[in-house]
Each structure stands twice: as C-alpha cells, then as structure tokens.
Amino acid sequence: MVKICCIGAGYVGGPTMAVIALKCPSIEVAVVDISISRIAAWNSEVLPIYEPGLDDVVKQCRGKNLFFSTDVEKHVFEADIVFVSVNTPTKTQGLGAGKAADLTYWESAARMIADVSKSDKIVVEKSTVPVKTAEAIEKILTHNSKGIKFQILSNPEFLAEGTAIRDLFNPDRVLIGGRETPEGLKAVETLKSVYAQWVPEEQILTTNLWSAELSKLAANAFLAQRISSVNAMSALCEATGANVQQVSFAVGTDSRIGPKFLNASVGFGGSCFQKDILNLVYICECNGLPEVAEYWKQVIKINDYQKSRFVNRVVASMFNTVSNKKIAILGFAFKKDTGDTRETPAIDVCQGLLGDKANLSIFDPQVTEDQIQRDLSMNKFDWDHPIHLQPTSPTTVKKVSVVWDAYEATKDAHGICILTEWDEFKNLDYQRIYENMQKPAFVFDGRNIVDAEKLREIGFIVYSIGKPLDAWLKDMPAVA
Ligand code: NAI
Numbered sequence: 159m160v161k162i163c164c165i166g167a168g169y170v171g172g173p174t175m176a177v178i179a180l181k182c183p184s185i186e187v188a189v190v191d192i193s194i195s196r197i198a199a200w201n202s203e204v205l206p207i208y209e210p211g212l213d214d215v216v217k218q219c220r221g222k223n224l225f226f227s228t229d230v231e232k233h234v235f236e237a238d239i240v241f242v243s244v245n246t247p248t249k250t251q252g253l254g255a256g257k258a259a260d261l262t263y264w265e266s267a268a269r270m271i272a273d274v275s276k277s278d279k280i281v282v283e284k285s286t287v288p289v290k291t292a293e294a295i296e297k298i299l300t301h302n303s304k305g306i307k308f309q310i311l312s313n314p315e316f317l318a319e320g321t322a323i324r325d326l327f328n329p330d331r332v333l334i335g336g337r338e339t340p341e342g343l344k345a346v347e348t349l350k351s352v353y354a355q356w357v358p359e360e361q362i363l364t365t366n367l368w369s370a371e372l373s374k375l376a377a378n379a380f381l382a383q384r385i386s387s388v389n390a391m392s393a394l395c396e397a398t399g400a401n402v403q404q405v406s407f408a409v410g411t412d413s414r415i416g417p418k419f420l421n422a423s424v425g426f427g428g429s430c431f432q433k434d435i436l437n438l439v440y441i442c443e444c445n446g447l448p449e450v451a452e453y454w455k456q457v458i459k460i461n462d463y464q465k466s467r468f469v470n471r472v473v474a475s476m477f478n479t480v481s482n483k484k485i486a487i488l489g490f491a492f493k494k495d496t497g498d499t500r501e502t503p504a505i506d507v508c509q510g511l512l513g514d515k516a517n518l519s520i521f522d523p524q525v526t527e528d529q530i531q532r533d534l535s536m537n538k539f540d541w542d543h544p545i546h547l548q549p550t551s552p553t554t555v556k557k558v559s560v561v562w563d564a565y566e567a568t569k570d571a572h573g574i575c576i577l578t579e580w581d582e583f584k585n586l587d588y589q590r591i592y593e594n595m596q597k598p599a600f601v602f603d604g605r606n607i608v609d610a611e612k613l614r615e616i617g618f619i620v621y622s623i624g625k626p627l628d629a630w631l632k633d634m635p636a637v638a
Contacts, residue, residue: 335370489578
C-alpha cells in the first residue's frame with residue numbers, strides 16, 4: 159500500500175488529504191501537525207475549519223485510510239510521499255521583512271524529514287513558496303540524507319476556501335513540477351498517478367520545478383489584480399455616476415476577459431493574496447526588476463486604498479465622527495462560507511472605525527469572539543504562525559462586542575457595515591432592523607449584496623460600493 163504523509167493539517171493539508179483518501183482507497187494517508195489542539199479537532203466531531211462538504215468527506219475515510227496524528231516523525235518515516243503544507247508567513251524581521259516569505263517552518267520540516275528517513279521518498283511542496291525554494295530544500299535534504307534519495311516536486315494548491323471540496327473534486331488543473339532527470343520524471347509520474355484516480359489526465363499539467371512554483375504566485379497575483387482593477391473602477395464610478403456592476407458586466411462579457419472575479423468590494427483578504435504578492439515583489443527586487451516589483455505592489459496599494467476609502471465614507475457620512483456611536487459590523491470572515499479571518503478586510507475597517515472611537519458590535523455566523531478579539535489585537539502578519547506560537551491571551555479590545563445575531567448587533571446602532579457576503583445578510587428583516595436603530599440610519603454595503611432601493615424605501619441612507627451615491631453621501635464627500 160502506498161503511504162502518504164502530509165505535514166501541516168491546516169486549510170490546505172486537511173481538505174486536500176481528505177479528498178486524496180476518499181478518491182484513492184488503496185492509499186493510506188496520514189495528516190500530521192505539531193499543533194495538538196488542531197489534530198484533536200480533526201479527530202473530533204467539530205473539525206478545526208469550516209468548509210462546506212468537508213465533514214462528509216472526513217467522516218467517510220477517517221479511521222479507514224485517513225488518519226490525523228501528532229506523531230510527525232513516525233508517519234514521515236513510514237511514508238513514500240511526503241507533502242509539506244506548513245505556514246509560509248511574511249517575514250516580520252531581518253532581511254526582506256514585510257515582504258519575503260519566512261521559510262522557518264518549511265526548513266524545520268525538511269530537516270526533520272532528512273533526520274527520520276530510512277527509505278527513498280518523494281517530497282512535495284504543497285505550501286506556496288518563493289520560486290527556487292525547491293533548490294534550497296533539495297540542498298537541505300541531500301546534505302543530510304545519509305545516502306537516501308529524495309525527489310522534490312512542486313505541486314501548488316489552487317483550491318479556494320469556501321469551495322475547497324468542490325475545487326478539489328473538480329480542479330481546473332493540477333500542476334506538478336519536477337526535475338527533468340529520469341528520477342525527477344519518474345517522481346512526477348508517481349504523483350500524477352495519484353491525481354489521475356479522479357482528475358482527467360489532460361488537466362494534470364507537468365512542468366519544470368521553477369515554472370510550477372512561479373505559476374502559483376502568478377495565479378494569485380492575477381486574481382488579486384482583477385479585484386484591485388474593479389475596485390479601482392468602483393472609485394471612479396462613484397465619482398462619475400457610473401454603476402460598477404453595469405461596468406463589470408459589460409467588461410466581463412468580452413470572452414477574452416470573462417465574467418468571473420469582477421465583483422467590486424471593500425477589498426480582498428484571505429491568507430494568500432497579499433502574502434504571495436509581497437513575496438513576488440521581493441523576488442522581483444532580488445532579481446533586479448524594480449519596475450516589475452512596483453507594478454505588482456500597486457495591486458496591494460489599491461486594496462489598502464479601498465479599505466480606507468470605505469472607512470472614510472462611513473465616518474464622513476456620519477457628520478465626520480463616529481466617536482461613541484454604535485456601528486454594527488455584519489460579517490468578519492474574509493468571504494462567505496468560511497470561518498477564516500486571515501487578512502480579512504474587516505480587520506482594517508474595524509481598526510479604522512476604532513481609530514475614530516466607534517463602538518463596534520460584530521456578528522459573523524462562523525467566527526468566534528475569541529478569534530475576532532485576537533485579530534483586532536494582533537500585530538500584522540503574526541496570524542500566520544502555528545496556533546500554539548501565537549499570543550494566547552490577547553488583550554481584549556474594549557470598544558468591541560461580539561454578538562450571535564444580526565438583530566442584536568444592529569439594535570440601537572447608528573450604522574451598519576456589511577463586510578462579508580453571507581447569504582443570510584441578504585434576507586434579514588431590514589424593516590425591523592431600521593425600527594430598532596438610531597436615525598438617520600445608515601447601511602454601508604461593502605459587498606453589494608442588499609437591495610439598496612428597498613432599503614432606501616424603508617428609510618435607510620445606503621452606500622453601495624461603486625454605485626451612484628445618495629444625495630446625502632454626495633454632500634459629504636470622503637477624502638481618501
Ligand atoms: P494553516 O496555518 O491553516 O496550516 C499550516 C499548518 O502547518 C498549521 O496547522 C501548523 O501548525 C502546521 N505546521 C507548521 N510547521 C509545522 C511543522 N514543522 N511540522 C508539522 N506541522 C507544522 O495554513 P494553510 O492555509 O493550510 O496554508 C499552508 C500553505 O498552503 C501556505 O503556504 C499557503 O500559502 C498555501 N496555500 C493556502 C491556501 C488557502 O486557501 N489557505 C490555498 C493554496 C495554498
């Protein structure tokens with residue numbers, strides 16, 4: 159029986175390995191992690207991450223050919239293929255701080271693999287890493303190998319949180335990069351045969367190592383760039399009276415551009431886009447390409463601009479101060495159908511409003527109070543480290559309360575900010591909400607999900623990103 163071990167039981171390692179176990183009953187899959195609490199959760203009824211369809215997949219294979227364990231060394235020792243799906247945060251100190259990827263966790267995983275291995279292995283980069291990382295990993299492994307042969311493959315993951323299981327069942331493509339030597343090509347074929355159990359062969363792309371590593375960074379940069387492009391347009395729409403939804407529909411009907419990923423919003427979030435672009439920027443700089451670096455930096459600058467523009471709109475609309483006003487925050491996750499809050503725009507928006515002394519009442523159907531308090535008190539980039547290395551008792555932000563109901567959050571509020579596009583926010587009883595709010599009552603829709611006209615009929619002053627402005631908002635222009 160082929161044995162696979164995956165180091166890192168996170169948003170990527172957990173779901174990808176569960177799907178491999180489901181689709182390949184003849185393979186034994188062990189997912190290992192240094193975080194005891196995470197592994198305990200994977201072995202419990204309440205999985206550590208929320209992802210539609212994941213529970214079902216895990217229940218079908220756990221204990222049969224899918225195992226979660228903290229015994230990292232034992233499972234690495236036994237495995238034929240070792241996936242590495244550990245954190246690759248942005249460095250906060252030293253060379254490349256604020257941009258470069260911190261490969262501490264990756265390097266320690268590689269050294270441990272070299273230490274415990276007694277048989278040849280294929281080592282697969284699943285984490286998103288800077289181009290050329292495989293070369294460094296190869297060096298660590300071969301210099302410590304005691305005669306054992308390792309083949310390094312790059313197999314970046316393209317799943318999107320919220321649709322991870324669907325994406326893993328039907329990926330647009332699987333990408334495998336390897337050395338173009340006979341041993342490298344053989345390793346690529348071995349990994350290909352795993353995915354070929356459910357992915358059509360023509361969708362399994364094989365490339366050299368560096369193309370695979372760079373393709374992942376490029377794909378995330380292109381995706382984030384689309385969002386920043388439409389968000390840049392949204393600011394111009396507000397200034398001119400155009401409607402960003404009409405503009406993006408018209409643009410997206412061009413088959414060369416396509417309709418997906420063209421929704422204006424308060425900004426992109428998630429653990430990957432910003433981190434991977436910063437990493438790309440750093441690699442460009444290191445390769446003497448400052449113009450290319452500047453080009454990609456703009457994608458992040460526009461994203462930051464969009465978040466501060468939103469905060470400014472809120473504050474400007476409410477007579478230039480939100481001091482001691484209750485603002486309801488609906489949605490904290492970085493997108494719907496996930497409880498993930500890493501780099502969520504809600505953090506920056508909330509911090510912006512707190513900076514203007516607002517009182518926040520936050521509701522998200524999937525995010526706990528503890529998580530929200532951690533996010534609002536943690537330093538930038540600290541979130542992307544294994545849980546047990548993060549501060550355990552963050553200071554509570556006093557002006558923030560976290561509630562478990564949208565009606566509770568909005569009661570007596572002056573304004574509502576919708577920051578995540580949860581479906582349930584579309585169908586709230588806005589009449590009831592309006593009656594229980596201070597007047598004038600504002601809705602700032604950071605995701606363009608509410609029916610603004612209906613809300614205006616009820617009496618709300620409504621701001622929808624990139625849409626023609628209410629007279630009230632026009633009279634109170636927000637300076638970005
Ligand atoms: P995560 O933080 O959810 O999971 C990483 C796990 O690795 C943690 O549970 C941590 O405890 C564990 N870990 C760290 N060092 C370890 C070690 N030495 N031994 C054993 N376990 C260790 O991170 P996530 O989101 O799964 O991301 C992992 C990688 O995949 C990152 O490089 C990320 O950029 C990439 N990625 C993430 C995607 C996403 O949507 N979250 C999508 C595609 C790629």
